[in-house]
Amino acid sequence: MPSQAETEEDHEQQKSKKPADTAFKQQRLPAWQPIITANTALPVFLIIGLTFIPIGIVLVITSERVLEYDIDYTDTKCLSTGTQDTCAQVLEKANYTGQTCTCTINFSLDKAFDGDVYFYYGLINYYQNHRRYVRSRDDNQLLGKEGDAASDCQPYQKGNYNGTDKNYTPCGAIANSKFNDTLYLLYNGNVNVTLTNLGIAWSTDKAVKFKNPNNAATYFSSYPKPPNWQITAWDLDKSNDDNNGYQNEDFIVWMRTAAMPTFRKLYRKLQRNSGGTFENGLPQGNYSLVVTYNYPVTSFAGRKQFIISTTSWMGGKNPFLGWAYIAVGIVYLPNDERLIVDYSCAWQKEILIQGRMYISQNYLCFYANFLKWETSLCLKFKDIVGITREKTAKVIPNALEIRSNKNDKYFFASFATRDKTYAMIFRIWQTVLIDQPISSQQLWNMIHQCYGNDLDMTTDEEDNYNKQENSSTSDKNSPNQQTKNETNDKHCAVTPNSVCSKSSEKEEIDDHSSISSCGGRQIDDDNYNDDYNISIIPINEQANRNTLIRQTNLDINKQDNSFIAMPIIQGFFCFLFYIKINLKKKFLNVETTYLTKCPCQSHLATQLIDRTYSMPVERLFDYLFGDNDFVVAYHASRRIKGFHMEFYYCVFYYVNLFSIDYHATEWNLNEKTEKRERLCTYKVDVAAVFGATTICSNEKQVIQCELSKSHYIVDTEVRNEGIKYADAFFVASRYCLIQTGPNKSHLKVTCEVRYIRSLMIIIKCKYKLIFLNLILLNEYIPIG
Incomplete structure (x- = not known):
């Protein structure tokens, strides 16, 4: 018979809420607690995306057959x-x-x-x-x-x-x-x-x-x-x-x-x-x-x-299911977009909407949420045609205005540091316009420049960046590297027959980047000059005899050291890209026919340039009629008022593109002629002993004929003001840009002077006036 103590102990155990002493009840079973990182999440997302997209395509095709x-x-x-x-x-x-x-x-x-x-x-x-x-x-x-x-x-x-x-x-x-x-x-x-x-x-x-x-x-x-x-x-x-x-x-x-x-x-x-x-x-x-x-x-x-x-085997007509699979697959595919920097600002619509601006490699976005009233905007940098610094209420210099190719204007105010914000946005915008992707090292440089070195990051890409930074620092002391840096320090001044000259003068900018006085821009990135050279190499000519041009590296077989240290998933993307390039070259057998002669019917009287350059025709057109270093240096060489070489190169990347004395409208389609055209106005300094020393010029540029990856024919008319007989003539020029090979373009520039009215009447009137003055002078001398 159990004792009274044993009975009380059993009663207490029955009343106790303590879980049983088992591995399951006490949670001592082994468990997997994964640490989610980019190397584990990206492959999972990739597998889901590559699985769902084919399933979605099959479901859509099956549904369409019903x-x-x-x-x-x-x-x-x-x-x-x-x-x-x-x-x-x-x-x-x-x-x-x-x-x-x-x-x-x-x-x-x-x-x-x-x-x-x-x-x-x-x-x-x-x-x-x-x-x-x-x-x-x-x-x-x-x-x-x-x-x-x-x-x-x-x-x-x-x-x-x-x-x-x-x-x-x-x-x-x-x-x-x-x-x-x-x-x-x-x-x-x-x-x-x-x-x-x-x-x-x-x-x-x-x-x-x-x-x-x-x-x-x-x-x-x-x-x-x-x-x-x-x-x-x-x-x-x-x-x-x-x-x-x-x-x-x-x-x-x-x-x-x-x-x-x-x-x-x-x-x-x-x-x-x-x-x-x-x-x-x-x-x-x-x-x-x-x-x-x-x-x-x-x-x-x-x-x-x-x-x-x-x-069908999946039932009735149901297109939503297939598109849902495709949408999920696209969402789960890894995205190359990375947030570079974000700013607190206000978007001016009917009212000022306070939010944040987010900048990635290819997009400029804005988002605001005030009392569950959401406002969002997403712009591609390729759709942006202009970025200018503005003033809020025409007084406070803390605003930026962004113009898109649809003639939309977006006004953002309340920037804490407007100039640095403008410099960063402008720099990323320029890399997108010239199709020069931002390398991993340059991307991390930008991020560190905006947020500092203490980012609390332990990702493989950040570690890879640190390795590259250390290796590049150690390589700077080598003789070959010093020789390479000395070579990259040479910059070209733009004149018809200019030669390269070495310049050592530099000016510091707000974001700690430096611009050379002769046009070569030095960036904090150590390997920037390797991937983004400011040079142009015409066919069969030396580099030091050519116009200033920005040329990118087109060799797909050249691999950056950053790819070697990338995670496995990024190496897999590189392998897919390599397969895509080789399939396009070897198996598709796509042959492009290039022009052998200029499509325009005739050229003008005087020939100025007839030369072949190693670049696609789109890039050559952008250098001549876009917003870049070459246009700036060309303006400086013509002594356009306000464009001193040293000053303007500092202004080009980090301030407004044009000064007060130069203005170019956007390319607009003329509904009557169905051709794109624009108007440029500027002032040029002239070395005149008598009369005006500044000429006001109005240049009308019309694209007569254009075909992507083939040719561009541009006619210009320059009409001057402020000099004698300026209303009697104008200067006409024709730019013929032709793609002659996979990476070769031919440029031919001709011009002529066209008279609006005859000058003989003016000359005769002046001759009679001079003859009359001589007669009066002869009569005056005997009297004296």
């Missing part, structure tokens, strides 16, 4: 009453006597609907997902159990039957609103299309959720039918007792409520009898839809449809 034909018969004219009203109007009349309204719609199928064909009725703007509507049913009654109907069926719970309140059979709002139009098809006007109402409901619903009570015929005749029903439940299908009462498949289909206000429900299936007309499906031809119109929809602004559809 044939559908739908008919809206809501406003069809009534044929049975002999009136001009539609069936919907007949049902809505106050004096409606319950007379059957019949209508017919004729249509034709352009294609044969082969295989199994399904017929649906569709309702639009019908809300079956209302809470009380969904609950308005009695599942026990639908299982054939006798007893009082559930209170959820109100107000369709009970009705008067021979002076006694009895349950509606079936009860509830769902059953009372059952669709009761009768639809059937005729082929070629006289052949009845054989349809079946068996197999349209889910087999589990019919076997589990819906059962008839004992003595079903007597039961349904002893209880009242729902108010909107014309017949009792046992008369739904008199020809088949297994498809009657609560087990009628039309009734079962309707009782499964839809989630959306626009839905369709299966009505009939094509009965394909062997040897009959419809053995292989619905043939092509003319059909007639005969409708017994009983179901009103105008009270809730609804519509009714009849849909004919084929099927």
Whole structure:
């Protein structure tokens, strides 16, 4: 017999809430707690993306192969009453006597609907997902159990039957609103299309959720039918007792409520009898839809449809599922975009909207959320045509204005450091315009420049950057590296026959980058000059005899050291890129035909330039008519007022592109000539002893002919002001830019002076004036 102490101890153990001393209860089982990093997340995202996209494509293609034909018969004219009203109007009349309204719609199928064909009725703007509507049913009654109907069926719970309140059979709002139009098809006007109402409901619903009570015929005749029903439940299908009462498949289909206000429900299936007309499906031809119109929809602004559809292995037509897979796959594919810097600012619309600006390699974005009122903007740098520094209220210098190629202007204010923000945005914008991607090392330089060195980052890419930085620092002391740096310090001044000269003068800018006095821009990145050289090499000529040009490295086989230290996933992307390039070159055999002569009909009188350059024609066009170093240096060489070489190169990258004395409009399409053109105005200093020392010039540039990767023909007219006889002539020039090879372009520039009016009248008047002065002078001398 247990002692009293043992009994009390057992009682305390029973009252204790302490979990049992097991590995599961005490949570001592081994568990996997993964640390999610870029090397683990990116492959998973890549696998999901590469898996979902093909599945989505297959689903979309399969869905597109499903044939559908739908008919809206809501406003069809009534044929049975002999009136001009539609069936919907007949049902809505106050004096409606319950007379059957019949209508017919004729249509034709352009294609044969082969295989199994399904017929649906569709309702639009019908809300079956209302809470009380969904609950308005009695599942026990639908299982054939006798007893009082559930209170959820109100107000369709009970009705008067021979002076006694009895349950509606079936009860509830769902059953009372059952669709009761009768639809059937005729082929070629006289052949009845054989349809079946068996197999349209889910087999589990019919076997589990819906059962008839004992003595079903007597039961349904002893209880009242729902108010909107014309017949009792046992008369739904008199020809088949297994498809009657609560087990009628039309009734079962309707009782499964839809989630959306626009839905369709299966009505009939094509009965394909062997040897009959419809053995292989619905043939092509003319059909007639005969409708017994009983179901009103105008009270809730609804519509009714009849849909004919084929099927596939995935069911009916459902394009959403395939596009959903594709969308998920695209979202999960790794993105190369990396946030570089973000700024707090305000976007000026109707009011100032305070938010943040986010800058990546290719996008400029803005987002604000004030009291759940979200405002967002996303601009591609390629779509930006101008960035200028502005003043808020024309007083406070803390704003930037960004112009897009759609003539939209975006004004951002409240920058804490406007000039540094402008410098960073402008630098990234320039790299996008010249198709020069930002390397990993330059990207991290920008991030460290904006946020400092303490970023609390431990990613592999940051470690890789640190390794590159250390290696580049150690390599600076080598003799070869010093020789290379000395070579890169040479900069070219722009004159017709200029030679390279070494310049040691530099000016510091706000973001600690330095610009050479002769045009070569030094950047903090140590390897920047290797990937972004400021030089141009014409064919068969030395580099020191050419115009200033920015040339990128086009050798795809040259690999940066950063690729070697990249994670495995990035190496995989590089491998895919290499395969893409080789497939394009070796297997696609795409041959490009290049022009051998200028497409323009004639050139002007005086030839200025006739030379071939090692660059694509788009880049050559951008250098001549874009916003870059060459244009700036050219303006400085012409002594355009305000463009001193040393000063302007400091201004070019980090201040506004043009000074007050130079202005160029954007390229606009002339609707009359259908050619792009722009207007440039500037001032030029001239070495004149007498008269004005500054000339005001208006230059009109018109692209006469252009074809991407082929050629550009540009005509210019320069009209001067402020000098003698300037209104009597102008200077016309023609720039012919032709792509002659994969990386070769030919430039030919010709010009001539064109006179607006004759100068002989002016010369004769001046000659007579001089002769008259001489006569007066001769008469004056004897008097003296």
